[in-house]
Amino acid sequence: MATIKDVSKLAGVSVATVSRYLNKNGYVSKEAELAIAEVIEKLNYRPNTIARSLAGKKTATVGLMVPDILNPFFPELARAIEDAANTYGYTVMLCNTDNDPAKEQRYIETLLHKQVDGIIISSYTIQPGHLSGLQKAGIPVVLLDNVFSSDSVVSLTVENKRGGELAAEHLLELGCRKIAHICGPLSITSSRDRTAGFEAVSAGTDWFTPSLIGYSDFTVSGGYRTMKKLLADHPDLDGVFASNDLMAAGALKALSEAGRCVPEDVKVIGFDGIGLEMLSPELSTIAQPIYELGKTAMDVLVALIGKETGIETDQVFPVTLTAKQSTVG
Amino acid sequence: MATIKDVSKLAGVSVATVSRYLNKNGYVSKEAELAIAEVIEKLNYRPNTIARSLAGKKTATVGLMVPDILNPFFPELARAIEDAANTYGYTVMLCNTDNDPAKEQRYIETLLHKQVDGIIISSYTIQPGHLSGLQKAGIPVVLLDNVFSSDSVVSLTVENKRGGELAAEHLLELGCRKIAHICGPLSITSSRDRTAGFEAVSAGTDWFTPSLIGYSDFTVSGGYRTMKKLLADHPDLDGVFASNDLMAAGALKALSEAGRCVPEDVKVIGFDGIGLEMLSPELSTIAQPIYELGKTAMDVLVALIGKETGIETDQVFPVTLTAKQSTVG
DNA sequence: CTGAAAGCGCTAACAA
DNA sequence: TTGTTAGCGCTTTCAG
Numbered sequence: 001m002a003t004i005k006d007v008s009k010l011a012g013v014s015v016a017t018v019s020r021y022l023n024k025n026g027y028v029s030k031e032a033e034l035a036i037a038e039v040i041e042k043l044n045y046r047p048n049t050i051a052r053s054l055a056g057k058k059t060a061t062v063g064l065m066v067p068d069i070l071n072p073f074f075p076e077l078a079r080a081i082e083d084a085a086n087t088y089g090y091t092v093m094l095c096n097t098d099n100d101p102a103k104e105q106r107y108i109e110t111l112l113h114k115q116v117d118g119i120i121i122s123s124y125t126i127q128p129g130h131l132s133g134l135q136k137a138g139i140p141v142v143l144l145d146n147v148f149s150s151d152s153v154v155s156l157t158v159e160n161k162r163g164g165e166l167a168a169e170h171l172l173e174l175g176c177r178k179i180a181h182i183c184g185p186l187s188i189t190s191s192r193d194r195t196a197g198f199e200a201v202s203a204g205t206d207w208f209t210p211s212l213i214g215y216s217d218f219t220v221s222g223g224y225r226t227m228k229k230l231l232a233d234h235p236d237l238d239g240v241f242a243s244n245d246l247m248a249a250g251a252l253k254a255l256s257e258a259g260r261c262v263p264e265d266v267k268v269i270g271f272d273g274i275g276l277e278m279l280s281p282e283l284s285t286i287a288q289p290i291y292e293l294g295k296t297a298m299d300v301l302v303a304l305i306g307k308e309t310g311i312e313t314d315q316v317f318p319v320t321l322t323a324k325q326s327t328v329g
Numbered sequence: 330m331a332t333i334k335d336v337s338k339l340a341g342v343s344v345a346t347v348s349r350y351l352n353k354n355g356y357v358s359k360e361a362e363l364a365i366a367e368v369i370e371k372l373n374y375r376p377n378t379i380a381r382s383l384a385g386k387k388t389a390t391v392g393l394m395v396p397d398i399l400n401p402f403f404p405e406l407a408r409a410i411e412d413a414a415n416t417y418g419y420t421v422m423l424c425n426t427d428n429d430p431a432k433e434q435r436y437i438e439t440l441l442h443k444q445v446d447g448i449i450i451s452s453y454t455i456q457p458g459h460l461s462g463l464q465k466a467g468i469p470v471v472l473l474d475n476v477f478s479s480d481s482v483v484s485l486t487v488e489n490k491r492g493g494e495l496a497a498e499h500l501l502e503l504g505c506r507k508i509a510h511i512c513g514p515l516s517i518t519s520s521r522d523r524t525a526g527f528e529a530v531s532a533g534t535d536w537f538t539p540s541l542i543g544y545s546d547f548t549v550s551g552g553y554r555t556m557k558k559l560l561a562d563h564p565d566l567d568g569v570f571a572s573n574d575l576m577a578a579g580a581l582k583a584l585s586e587a588g589r590c591v592p593e594d595v596k597v598i599g600f601d602g603i604g605l606e607m608l609s610p611e612l613s614t615i616a617q618p619i620y621e622l623g624k625t626a627m628d629v630l631v632a633l634i635g636k637e638t639g640i641e642t643d644q645v646f647p648v649t650l651t652a653k654q655s656t657v658g
Numbered sequence: 659c660t661g662a663a664a665g666c667g668c669t670a671a672c673a674a
Numbered sequence: 675t676t677g678t679t680a681g682c683g684c685t686t687t688c689a690g
Contacts (some may be wrong), residue, residue: 001466002667003667003668004667004668004669005667005668012678013677014677014678015667015668015669015677015678016667016669016676016677016678016679017675017677019669019670020669020676022668022675023669025670026670026675026676027675027676028675028676029675029676030367032675032676046441046442047382047442047668048383048442048444048666048667048668049442049443049444049669050383050388050443050444050666050667050668051383051667051668051670051682052667052669053379053665053682054377054379054380054383054666054668054669054682054683054684055667055668055669055670055681055682056668056669056670056682057682059379061422061443064423066690067407068408069398069407070404070405070408070604071673072401072404074404075398075399075401076399076401078398078423079397079398079399079425082398082423082424082425083425086538091422091424091439091440091443092422093390093420093421093422093423094393094407094411094421094422094423094424095411095420095584096411096412098409109375110420112375113375113376113378114378114379114390115377115378115379120501137330137670169666171670172458175410182571198595219605221606246607249607249661250607250648252607252609253607253608253609254682256609257609268408275399275551276607277549278549278575278578278581278582278607278608278673279577279604279607279608280581280582280585280586327674332682332683332684333683333685334683342660342661343660343661343662344661344662344683344684344685345660345661345662345663345685345686345687346660346661347684348684348685348686349659349685350661351685352685355659355660356659356660357659357660358659358660361659361660376683376684377682377683377684378682379682379683379684380666380682380683380685381684381685382666382681382684383666383667383668383682383683383685384666384683384684384685384686385666385684385685385686386666386685396677424685437678461661479664520679525678653687
């Protein structure tokens, strides 16, 4: 592989000039420019990114930490982030943390020593203290769905509570008079907020009773089991709001097995807006702008890396009701 | 951040000794060892991977190129690969190629200059010639689901044809007497093989006719549309084999909308074995050992990087019939 | 068993 | 506008 030295020699200039040409900073005469361009072409020269990183302290690489890429929410996010990274010339390192704090710490260490320029973290378990190493090293962080901002940490979230309200309102408007709720893990802030939104709307109604809320774990099978239980306790329920789409899908499955028609007998709505087009009936949901979240995360990270200032440290994105067959038939 | 020099100074030895200690090669006296260990601990020193890469030519990073992480097959693969990479101390760079040869080429260039130690490629479109840059640079490649091996390229595939046969046999054994087939893109080898397997079993039967084969594109909506068409042409079909699970899910949806009961009226089987637990009825499938494929890809890659010899360049993995509700109720 | 020193390929003062 | 040169932090001969 050709090096900058080879180029400089053949072009009859110094490596500094080539470097300046490469990085488009400093002065380079037209002639030198032409000569260098020609040699680069001939040698098919490409700068060695590693050497560049060592000298220049930038790797053009970012880390992406997600709980588990198997959860369909995260591929959508990853795709958006990777697309955006690509346009900026960045490469993405994928890390699955399983919400395991130890694993998270290990990955943070690894990314730190691989000198990534920034990190995007989506995690339910991460704590402010866990980021101290990054802070000290001055590595910017964008947090998704988790809020504890500081100067080099910005948080991106969605209107979870409002989403919960929207879901409840939607079902009420459609005539539901006994709505059950499948709630996600209480340890997750956004999950609690969604439930809070639901409660804010339904607590005032005459049909509401706490036993209409079933606790689950954000998985399909969890939603399925919880739906069975709710159905047993409240055979007359006519609406279900699940705090995420996977649990909603599980609920749909349980309802189908119980012989309930959706949406005729029971209307179902989820939360997230992941692509679950294989479901029949198709799932109504409170959609997050997932792609936009991912893209913005990358945009913000790049801005942070470039030491731009005036970046909002807390950005809250709107959610939108997407009515499909599971509520409106 | 502490450097190897800081450590050497405080431990009263040379950087070479520290390096030897770090890499566990060459001799280091017990005393030196102890002293170094202590200082490393005190300084919380971690070697700089970038510098290490520049000097040592190894980055402990591998590239993973997939068509689109949004397709649920690939997160499963990615997860397996990342898990395995993690145990080897490697980090994974994720690249979505969209089966776009130009994008593929660009990523190969990028990974080449980021000095990844190896690359795992899952692609329908890649051609032997596209790998010449990697070959020249001596970067090992593991190909998934695509065969054109050489010394530094190994291919991992599954028994696609056998899978097609298994699917057809399964439906026949269950009493189906008019089986339709939703075929994937003909440009994809593994897709053609699956169809070939189906044809090998069904061509000899009295009910078989070419119009029972519908051509589609490996997506849910594609499977949905093709199923509708097949249903229109052959209202009396009683079995469906789709060449992948996404199309099978689309078929399930079309059948449900057409009022056909699965598996009572029509039995459905897919191919891949991706986790589609949200479906009701649950989907029978010809399962690939996806996790094992991913793990093996990484194992083989590491072996290749370590210049191990005697690695089989073509490994074919078995598929297994997983009978669920969509065929056996 | 250990250390000095020469790089790895590139960037960034600084001097010219 | 250009070239010289000193690193970046680590590995690896090669001579003790």
